[in-house]
Amino acid sequence: MSDKTIRINERIRENAENIAAALENHMMTAFAPDARKELRMFSAGEVADLLGISASFLRKLHFENKIEDVHTSAGGRRYYRATDLAAIRQRLDSAAKVPGTYLRGRRPGDKVQVLSFLNFKGGSGKTTSTIHAAQRLALKGYRILCVDIDPQASLTTLFGYRPEVDFLETGTIYDAICYEDPLPLRQVIQKTFFEGIDLAPAGLILQEFEHETPRALMNNVQPPFYSRMAMALSEVEADYDLILFDCPPQLGYLTMAALCASTGLFITVVPNMLDVASMSQFLQMSADLLDVVSNAGAEMDYDFLRFLINRLEPNDGPQQQVVAFLRNLFNKEVMTNAMLKSTAISDAGLTHQTIYEVERSQFNRNTYDRAVDSLNGVNDEIESLIQSAWGR
Incomplete structure (x- = not known):
């Protein structure tokens, strides 16, 4: 059958199967023999x-x-x-003379910090920001739960899982927030190879939540969609200092449920005017929808909201102008530190790794050090926001 007459559903399925097989082979090559990651020393x-x-x-x-x-x-x-x-x-x-000098996590009376990384556009660095923040903070002693609510499951993949195999129909965060017979969240949480980080995985099945919610709203199913994530998290929040959401690149019911469970927001933005224009639309839509769920009784109190500049090229004049524009517009809500665009970060991603996982010797040392310094600056600023929210 020629390209002109082949059924598009057959071609798409064939392409999907080919890429799944190629990804399987890539994972086996990168992490042989058991295809599971191990953290370096x-x-x-x-x-x-x-x-x-x-x-x-x-x-x-x-x-x-x-x-x-x-x-x-x-x-x-x-x-x-x-x-x-x-x-x-x-x-x-x-x-230590002062308890908590080296263990900087929650103390009695501190609420769990739930942080969402989000934007309307794909490619704005949400997943990269989420996993590097989680890993840096875990290495600094925080107990962390990562919650992947993007059906594409990039965060889940970075933790060494194969969502298209491991969590095709069950085992994801969907099981804990679905409308029929939800499971306790503790039953879907996975230990990861990274000390101090647990994961509530994602998979394509999460898309069902977007499809089922309109019917649930019509039938007044309780609790409503915007409360389900927060209720699931409440079962396990005592086990963690921080909970981090990696949100999908769309403003759907999953993102809204995460926003209603969050205490802090990080809006990732690439500093060019097209991305800023897209972010403007995203913020307007977010405000309108949050008005609706707020009027319906959802909690809308946040400890902080910050814009995180991502994929910054310091020598790019137009980018610097956009950054100055954003800082003038949003003032202290734009984070002081920015995440640099780095070949070290993208090269590490080729083997489903992060900068904190790879060995310095594998890269040009100056390139690696610039990337690490950039990430450490961003994530240490995030830590200071968390500490401030706890009154320290």
Whole structure:
């Protein structure tokens, strides 16, 4: 049959099967033999930075046998697993004059912080921002739940799962928010390879929530769509300091449910005028829809809203003009730190990895260091917003 006469549904299905097989092969090649990811070890310098201490103090702790020995290379360099980092953090905090100096997560009376990363446009860096924030904050000792509510499931894929295989019909966040016989959220949460991060996965089945909600609204099914996510999270919120949503690139019922469960919003924006114009439409539509759910009784109180500049090229004059435009318009609501456009970030993504997962030796060191410094600046600013929301 020629290209002109082949049925489009058959061609699309054939293409889908081909790419699924290719992705399967890619995952097996990248993470053979079991296709599951493992977190690398960290250098003494990285660990000292994450703990907020000097490298010399870290060496002193080892010399005085105040912390356990760790893996040491033939050249005498120490390398730490994430579990080692967590144990050292516990040890330091137990000896600190002020409890919470090294364990900066929730304390009695602190509410869980629920953060949504969103925008109307695809390619604005929502997933990249979400996973790098989660990983940096997990390495700094926070207990984190990532909730992937994008049916494309990019965040789920980055954690080493194959949503088109592992969660085709069941096992996603959809199971906990669906209208018929929802499961407890704890039953769908998955442990990840990254110490301190759990995942509520996504898959194509999530699209059913968008299709089912209009009928549920007509039939007055309770609780309504905008409360279902918050109710599911309330079952497990005691287990976490932070809950991070990776939202789909559309303003549907899933995004609205996440917004109604959130305490803080990060709107990612690429600094060019087309993206800013798209964001303007997104904000207007969001405001109109949030008015509706607010009038219906949804909670609409946030601790903060920030615009996160993404894929910034510092030497691009027009981009700098757009950034200045946004800062003049939104003032302190534009984050001080921006996420740079980096070949290191995109190259790491080729093997479904992040900058925090890859080895520095795999990249041009200057390129890698610029990317890491950019990400650390953004994520440490996010941490300061969280701490401020807790009154610290």
